[in-house]
Each structure stands twice: as C-alpha cells, then as structure tokens.
Amino acid sequence: MSEANGHMCAALLRGPGDLQLSSVARPVPQPGEVLLKVLAAGVCQTDVHIRHATDSRTPDGTILGHEIAGEIVELGAGVLEWTTGERVVVHPCWSCGKCRTCMAGRENECRATGGRLQPPMTPGVTTNGGMAAYVVAPARTLFPIGDLDPALAAPLTDAGLTPYHAIMSCRELLTPGSTVVVIGLGGLGNMALQILRALTASRIVAMDRSQGAMDASREWADAVLSSDETAVQSVLDMTGGYGADVVLDFVGIDATMQMAVEMIGRGGAIRVVGLSGGTYTFMARSAGNPLPRGVTIMCPYSGTYNDLSEVLALARAGAIRPIVNRFSLTDALSALDKLQAGEIQGRAVLVPGA
Known part of the structure; x- marks a missing residue:
C-alpha cells in the first residue's frame, strides 16, 4: 500500500x-x-x-x-x-x-x-x-x-518503561541477598529480568510455562522455573520458607496472582503488571489469610x-x-x-x- x-x-x-x-x-x-x-x-x-x-x-x-x-x-x-x-x-x-x-x-x-x-x-x-x-x-x-x-x-x-517503573516502585526491597520472582517472560517480563540484573544484586527467579521463553531468560536469571504447581514450594524452599521479597506478575490471571500471594514474604511487594483480568480476594483477618502482614499489592501503570x-x-x-x-x-x-x-x-x- x-x-x-x-x-x-x-x-x-x-x-x-x-x-x-x-x-x-x-x-x-x-x-x-x-x-x-x-x-x-x-x-x-x-x-x-x-x-x-x-x-x-x-x-x-x-x-x-x-x-x-x-x-x-x-x-x-x-x-x-x-x-x-x-x-x-x-x-x-x-x-x-x-x-x-x-x-x-x-x-x-x-x-x-x-x-x-x-x-x-x-x-x-x-x-x-x-x-x-x-x-x-x-x-x-x-x-x-x-x-x-x-x-x-x-x-x-512500554516493554522497557513499564517494568522499570514497577521495579522502582519497590526498589528499596531489592537489596543484595533479596529474592525477586518474575512471572511471565514475554516482552515485558524479559525486559524486567534485564533491568533487575543491571540495577540490583538480588537473586532473580524467572517463571513461565513456555520452554522457549524460559530458555531466552537464562542469561539474566539465577533460577528459571516452570510456573506449575511446584513453583511456589520451590521459591519457599530456596528462601528458607520465608518467601520472596518482590513478585512481579506480568501475566495477571487468577492463577498467577494466587501464586504471587502464596510465595511472597512478610513485608514484601507484589506488582501486577499483566492485564489478563485476574482477581485475588483480600482477607481482612490474620487466621487463614495466605497474604503475610506488611505486603503491598499494586497495579502500576x-x-x-x-x-x-x-x-x-x-x-x-x-x-x-x-x-x-x-x-x-x-x-x-x-x-x-x-x-x-x-x-x-x-x-x-x-x-x-x-
């Protein structure tokens, strides 16, 4: 044309x-x-x-x-x-x-x-x-x-700017020795790994269901996991049961949001960047609440x-x-x-x- x-x-x-x-x-x-x-x-x-x-x-x-x-x-x-x-x-x-x-x-x-x-x-x-x-x-x-x-x-x-802004919103938690999990390794998730590697000394855990996306992320991640039913326990095991300091969700479905809640540690940060319509029901109580105290959840833009x-x-x-x-x-x-x-x-x- x-x-x-x-x-x-x-x-x-x-x-x-x-x-x-x-x-x-x-x-x-x-x-x-x-x-x-x-x-x-x-x-x-x-x-x-x-x-x-x-x-x-x-x-x-x-x-x-x-x-x-x-x-x-x-x-x-x-x-x-x-x-x-x-x-x-x-x-x-x-x-x-x-x-x-x-x-x-x-x-x-x-x-x-x-x-x-x-x-x-x-x-x-x-x-x-x-x-x-x-x-x-x-x-x-x-x-x-x-x-x-x-x-x-x-x-x-966008693919660089959006993850950068999400990371900077919780930058104070990304200290040496901390653990950050990136769920979803598409265009934004891959850039998030690169930004984290450039700016922090955190342990970076990358998760996806696509083998190709996982393979493309190994250069910047300390651990690459399939985002399946074993992923949460794997993160808990590598953090001594305390969970990650930051979880960046670039998918945003019910399953990934629930994973983020179950693997985040006390005082941690969850940033939901993916726009796939997922939900998480917040509980305003201690007993039976999988969300530890002090956690912030944000949908950065x-x-x-x-x-x-x-x-x-x-x-x-x-x-x-x-x-x-x-x-x-x-x-x-x-x-x-x-x-x-x-x-x-x-x-x-x-x-x-x-």
Missing part, C-alpha cells in the same frame, strides 16, 4: 474486533506538535486485546501502536526545542504537564484525564498511534535516541518521563537490549496473529521501511 496524494498505510481499528490495513490521510502537526516519519512501532499484548475487544474501549477509527520511534520531519507552530532530522521515541502518556501530579514528576498519574479511572491520553489506545508511515505527537513527549537502533528503542517506551529517560540511558550503556522480531508495516496483522499465538519471543516490531 503505497503513499500517494497525501495518504499513507496504517493499521486502523474500524470498529470493535475489526482491525485492517487501510489508506488514511497523512496527519498534519498542530501547534505544539511534531510530525514523525515512523521508523519502528512495537506490537504489544495490549494491541491484541484492543483488536479483539467487543466494546469500544478504543475509539473507532484509531490507528494502533503505542511504542513509537521516528524521525522528525515537520514542526508544528511554536515548537522550538526540536529540529527536523532528529530521531526520537514518544512517551506513551500524553499528560497535561501542569496538574499537581505532573508537576511532581508523576506524569503517568496525570489528573487532567476526566476521571479517577481514566489514564492519560495514549497513542494507539485513545488517539492515533504509530502503526503507520507517519504520526503526530506533542513535542513535550519526545525523547532523543541518537544512534540507538529505532527497532530496539521503540519497545523501550506505564512510567514517568524521568523513568523513560533512565531506561534510555540503560540502553545506551548496553545494559539492556530488547529481543525484537522485525516485521514490515504491511505484515502488521500477521505480527499480531503470531503474538497472540505465543510464537513471538521478546517483542514484535513493525518497521515501515522494511
């Missing part, structure tokens, strides 16, 4: 469950925005969920893609801090920049969203994203990537602008490197199919020029 007469190819959500490659008008940057030629766009489980949702959680007519790397090709009015030709990534939280949480550096908790359950505007989720030849983005959301490979840089905006800056610094230093599988933009639907079928190790990335 070639560009002509101001149009471009894009992965367009026409309606619930109806994602198609379509020819759409090339966007024009408004004041405060830039136009990017997309160099790479990551493909995420969130995109799979959006594609198959039966409701309109994402507006009809939205171009998917929230992990974006690109080259600036046009500046909107008033944009003075950037020049054409610079290569950048786009932070996925398009916050207001002026509410009290944004001013405190918590842009992922922006309060100018219309309600307490609504996250900030997100490309590819609430507005047009990067699974296209071009995309517009607010200038304030851009981060320079220099000579980083765009296909590696794009996934850092994305990360701050400073978090992304630090993730990019880790990548530039060679401390982290996403595992990527490159597809052309015209193979976007195939990439989503493969991701849903569990055939992608690491991250699928669309490269429009490929």
Whole structure:
C-alpha cells in the first residue's frame, strides 16, 4: 500500500474486533506538535486485546501502536526545542504537564484525564498511534535516541518503561541477598529480568510455562522455573520458607496472582503488571489469610518521563537490549496473529521501511 496524494498505510481499528490495513490521510502537526516519519512501532499484548475487544474501549477509527520511534520531519507552530532530522521515541502518556501530579514528576498519574479511572491520553489506545508511515505527537513527549537502533528503542517506551517503573516502585526491597520472582517472560517480563540484573544484586527467579521463553531468560536469571504447581514450594524452599521479597506478575490471571500471594514474604511487594483480568480476594483477618502482614499489592501503570529517560540511558550503556522480531508495516496483522499465538519471543516490531 503505497503513499500517494497525501495518504499513507496504517493499521486502523474500524470498529470493535475489526482491525485492517487501510489508506488514511497523512496527519498534519498542530501547534505544539511534531510530525514523525515512523521508523519502528512495537506490537504489544495490549494491541491484541484492543483488536479483539467487543466494546469500544478504543475509539473507532484509531490507528494502533503505542511504542513509537521516528524521525522528525515537520514542526508544528511554536515548537522550538526540536529540529527536523532528529530521531526520537514518544512517551506513551500524553499528560497535561501542569496538574499537581505532573508537576511532581508523576506524569503517568496525570489528573487532567476526566476521571479517577481514566489514564492519560495514549497513542494507539485513545488517539492515533504509530502503526503507520507517519504520526503526530506533542513535542513535550519526545525523547532523543541518537544512534540507538529505532527497532530496539521503540519497545523501550512500554516493554522497557513499564517494568522499570514497577521495579522502582519497590526498589528499596531489592537489596543484595533479596529474592525477586518474575512471572511471565514475554516482552515485558524479559525486559524486567534485564533491568533487575543491571540495577540490583538480588537473586532473580524467572517463571513461565513456555520452554522457549524460559530458555531466552537464562542469561539474566539465577533460577528459571516452570510456573506449575511446584513453583511456589520451590521459591519457599530456596528462601528458607520465608518467601520472596518482590513478585512481579506480568501475566495477571487468577492463577498467577494466587501464586504471587502464596510465595511472597512478610513485608514484601507484589506488582501486577499483566492485564489478563485476574482477581485475588483480600482477607481482612490474620487466621487463614495466605497474604503475610506488611505486603503491598499494586497495579502500576506505564512510567514517568524521568523513568523513560533512565531506561534510555540503560540502553545506551548496553545494559539492556530488547529481543525484537522485525516485521514490515504491511505484515502488521500477521505480527499480531503470531503474538497472540505465543510464537513471538521478546517483542514484535513493525518497521515501515522494511
């Protein structure tokens, strides 16, 4: 699908469950925005969920893609801090920049969203994203990537940023001698292992049911376990019965949340990043409660602008490197199919020029 007469190819959500490659008008940057030629766009489980949702959680007519790397090709009015030709990534939280949480550096908790359950505007989720030849983005959301490979840089905006923020939310527990368990070793889980290895001296335990995902994680983990019925006891055995200090759940189903509760130690932290709809019933009592005292459970969201800056610094230093599988933009639907079928190790990335 070639560009002509101001149009471009894009992965367009026409309606619930109806994602198609379509020819759409090339966007024009408004004041405060830039136009990017997309160099790479990551493909995420969130995109799979959006594609198959039966409701309109994402507006009809939205171009998917929230992990974006690109080259600036046009500046909107008033944009003075950037020049054409610079290569950048786009932070996925398009916050207001002026509410009290944004001013405190918590842009992922922006309060100018219309309600307490609504996250900030997100490309590819609430507005047009990067699974296209071009995309517009607010200038304030851009981060320079220099000579980083765009296909590696794009996934850092979610697959790197989200686990980094989750880890930093309980960083004080990740001391030398502590134990951290990572459940689910897909794109985000694998990056979590790399970040933990780069930043901590904790014992890292990796868990998944996929042998391929487990094998791909051995470089960064001290122990790799199948997330089966023996996993909890294995963690308890290696910690003298006291449990892990931190459990990061990148799956988020009933079974993994229950595992996290049964293997966490007193005063520990559970961070549920996976969005698979799992539940855990909290008991407000001591007797019979499998959750030890002092444990915190959190569903972290994305990360701050400073978090992304630090993730990019880790990548530039060679401390982290996403595992990527490159597809052309015209193979976007195939990439989503493969991701849903569990055939992608690491991250699928669309490269429009490929």
